[in-house]
Amino acid sequence: MSRIMKKKSMKYEIIFSGFGGQGVLFVGNLIALAGMYQGFNVSFLPVYGPEMRGGTCHCTVLLSDKEIASPLVYEPGYLVIFNLPSFLKFIPRLKRGGLALVNKDLVKVEEIEHYETLCANKKILWLPLNTWAEAIGMPLALNLCALGALNKLLGLFPEEILIKALREMLGKEKLPLLEANLKAYRKGFEEVEAYESSLTKS
Amino acid sequence: MSQLFRFPQSLKKTLFHYCPGCHHSLIHRLLCEVIDELGIREKTVGIASIGCSCFLYFYIDVDIVEAPHGRACSAATGIKRARPDLLVFTYQGDGDFAAIGLGDSLHSASRGEKFTVLMINNTLYGMTGGQVSPTTPLCQKTTTTPLGRDPQVHGYPMKIAEMLGNFEGVALSARVAVNNPKRVLSAKEVLKKAFLYQREAKGFTYVEFLSACPVNWKMDPLSATKYVDKLTEIFPLGTFKDIG
Amino acid sequence: MRNKRVLVKGVEAVALGALEGGCECYFGYPITPQNEIPEIMSVELPPRGGVFLQAESETSAINMVLGASAVGTRVMTSSSSPGISLMSEGFSYLIALELPCVIVNVMRGGPGLGGIEASQGDYFQAVKAPGHGDGKFLVFAPYSCQEAYELTAKAFELADKYRNPVMILSDAILGQMKEPLELKPLKIKKISKEGWALTGAKNRPARVIRSLFLDSAELAKRNLTLLRKYQKMEREIRFEKMAEGGEKVLVVAFGSMARICKEAVLNLRAKGYEVGFFRPITLFPYPKKALAELVSSQKIKKIIVFELNCGQMVEDVALSLKGMGKLISKSYPPSVIPFPEDLEREIKKCLNSSDFPRV
Structure with a gap:
């Protein structure tokens, strides 16, 4: 067996989960596309119910510097959770030491039974995604807020790569929405940035 | 001196396998005469369907492909869409066109596919031994309606030419017969018109031939030919749509 | 360019x-x-x-x-x-x-x-x-x-x-x-x-x-x-194989299932387990000869076939091997899609079962 590849490989396994209509598949697709432009091997696997809107849906995105074999992963290293059912479904599957970004506006700790055991050895970052999105006047763009936060934490790709991917995803018809989406992305990014610097100060 | 009669160039010089008194051979000949007169033999493709006429290619000297039972109109659609320059005909019985293939047939007509259908209506399944078909008249005895077609059990005969007359995609829908010389000549004119319309890409062209099946009607050839007259009372001859 | x-x-x-x-x-x-x-x-x-x-x-x-x-x-x-x-x-x-x-x-x-x-x-x-x-x-x-x-x-x-x-x-x-x-x-x-x-x-x-x-x-x-x-x-037969010698178990799968299997096999190999991988790309004609040669030349003892059905390709594998090695069928009926982690466990079970020393 070849052991030449001594370098630690870079692999990000991310599951996005929420209601249909929260832009879960869009943001998953977007991060995969931006990842591809950044030079990663990527895969994007959507899973959704028969409902076009309102049902639960999730997607698995893998970014790796090596060939990706399975597009499915049971224990992801990262979760982006938009609602309570997704929290209950995926937190138990998060890797030990894994990180979950959770939408504080729709997931309330007091509503979760055995919260402590459920989240033991897992990092949970509570983000008021709906509040952020509403604050910038883009209540539907909480997915981009989440992406901004995630990319600030992981440093997957620079903003110009995101813009390139976003342009392609929006296409000609929806291109006028580019600025608004970018605003939401920056909101998430900057909020986490501010949070991180407050941590270093204190 | 002009030549009044000759063997059609598109008809192969071989013996027909059809039963005595069957009208297939006559209709084959008419088809070949029309192909010759229009000079289209070299760009015609025919579809042989399932039934007594599945051996069409033994007699008609043009390129021919066989289609599964009922699917002739779909195969013709594929050909005509892929090669609109070819002239395409299907040769189908009432079982093939109106029973198992009715969906394919009506959708092709509805889409206005530019090919020609020769539908040989002998009111039953000839090749399999004379079972009831969608066009079997009421009271007619067949091997699967031994007491005669009962509308309460087997429903009513379908009038396809009339039905197609209501389709917007149809350019020509007519019913003809070949049981007397006058009708033979007029049938040929209708068939020729159908091919002309096809050549002009006017739409779906459908010619239904009332055709005798003496063996399964359990008649001698002469009585069967006369019986076609009686059939015209249920299936009137005429043109039900002609966009001109 | x-x-x-x-x-x-x-x-x-x-x-x-x-x-x-x-x-x-x-x-x-x-x-x-x-x-x-x-x-x-x-x-x-x-x-x-x-x-x-x-x-x-x-x-x-x-x-x-x-x-x-x-x-x-x-x-x-x-x-x-x-x-x-x-x-x-x-x-x-x-x-x-x-x-x-x-x-x-x-x-x-x-x-x-x-x-x-x-x-x-x-x-x-x-x-x-x-x-x-x-x-x-x-x-x-x-x-x-x-x-x-x-x-x-x-x-x-x-x-x-x-x-x-x-x-x-x-x-x-x-x-x-x-x-x-x-x-x-x-x-x-x-x-x-x-x-x-x-x-x-x-x-x-x-x-x-x-x-x-x-x-x-x-x-x-x-x-x-x-x-x-x-x-x-x-x-026109095409296939992918991963077995250089010493493999005790060979995993056979096709299509998407082969991807999930490959992940499991790569993870196990990285941990030192002796697991090989065979993926037919042509399903008809089936790469019978190639599969049989691989199993006989590498002296592979166990062959596990993973499929997203109730066990179909395993029959072609059986026809290819003609009794060589022990054939194990692991089938997952539609809608129960296993994760690579599940397959790793299954493969380990086969490696660890009685007729082999524990890895």
Whole structure:
């Protein structure tokens, strides 16, 4: 067996989960596309119910510097959770030491039974995604807020790569929405940035 | 001196396998005469369907492909869409066109596919031994309606030419017969018109031939030919749509 | 110049491959999970002078394919399991009439209406009996978007080469997942059909394409001719293997399942477990010889076949191995898609079971 590849490989396994209509598949697709432009091997696997809107849906995105074999992963290293059912479904599957970004506006700790055991050895970052999105006047763009936060934490790709991917995803018809989406992305990014610097100060 | 009669160039010089008194051979000949007169033999493709006429290619000297039972109109659609320059005909019985293939047939007509259908209506399944078909008249005895077609059990005969007359995609829908010389000549004119319309890409062209099946009607050839007259009372001859 | 890289779904890769392979006509009927294929073809074919037509049913679609193939065009259809069943009479005719075409089956769960999740339940149907009678397809099972693109394009050339339908057997995982595809130009040969296509009997005798042979000797001869053709198709056998010696267990899988298996195998190998991997890319003809040679030359003791069905390909593996090694079937009926972690556990169990020392 070849052991030449001594370098630690870079692999990000991310599951996005929420209601249909929260832009879960869009943001998953977007991060995969931006990842591809950044030079990663990527895969994007959507899973959704028969409902076009309102049902639960999730997607698995893998970014790796090596060939990706399975597009499915049971224990992801990262979760982006938009609602309570997704929290209950995926937190138990998060890797030990894994990180979950959770939408504080729709997931309330007091509503979760055995919260402590459920989240033991897992990092949970509570983000008021709906509040952020509403604050910038883009209540539907909480997915981009989440992406901004995630990319600030992981440093997957620079903003110009995101813009390139976003342009392609929006296409000609929806291109006028580019600025608004970018605003939401920056909101998430900057909020986490501010949070991180407050941590270093204190 | 002009030549009044000759063997059609598109008809192969071989013996027909059809039963005595069957009208297939006559209709084959008419088809070949029309192909010759229009000079289209070299760009015609025919579809042989399932039934007594599945051996069409033994007699008609043009390129021919066989289609599964009922699917002739779909195969013709594929050909005509892929090669609109070819002239395409299907040769189908009432079982093939109106029973198992009715969906394919009506959708092709509805889409206005530019090919020609020769539908040989002998009111039953000839090749399999004379079972009831969608066009079997009421009271007619067949091997699967031994007491005669009962509308309460087997429903009513379908009038396809009339039905197609209501389709917007149809350019020509007519019913003809070949049981007397006058009708033979007029049938040929209708068939020729159908091919002309096809050549002009006017739409779906459908010619239904009332055709005798003496063996399964359990008649001698002469009585069967006369019986076609009686059939015209249920299936009137005429043109039900002609966009001109 | 670097080739363009795009992020596409498996079904989109199939459609792009078809265009690269010179597809001129598409006929089909909507069914989940493959609707992106007709949708792309409806946009892409007409501007290229090609034909796109949505038929009124799968039975009509496959017979439109028959017509377009008979006049010599490169033609395809795509569907998913229930629709493929409806086409099977047409498949038999296409094989019998020796009409080339490409058929894509993005498998979903069955039987009956089943579900829309991934499945490999149509393996038998694809490789054993696509229609009535003794007919066979050349069957490819891609496992990545790149392979889906390249094999679909190649399928058009091979269909023409053998004058036989070629099936791309995929499933809802590969169909619906996205990954990068390098849109490289492929060298797909054009094969002349002047010798048999129906183009009008000009300057040649009229041609007949038929499958009815009432003379029994003639029909037997016809079948033997077709059989020899299927044997010739063995030249097209493709597979992927990973076993350099010392492997105790060999994992065999195809399509999407092979990807999940490969992940498990790579993880185990990285941890020092002696596990090999064999992936048939051609499902008919099956790479029997290659598989048997691998097992005998590497003295592999156990062979595990993973499938997303109730156990189908395992029979071809058994036929290939003729009793060599211990054969284990691990089947996952449709909608229960295992994770690589689950497969790792299964493989370890086999490695650890009584007739082997613990690893």
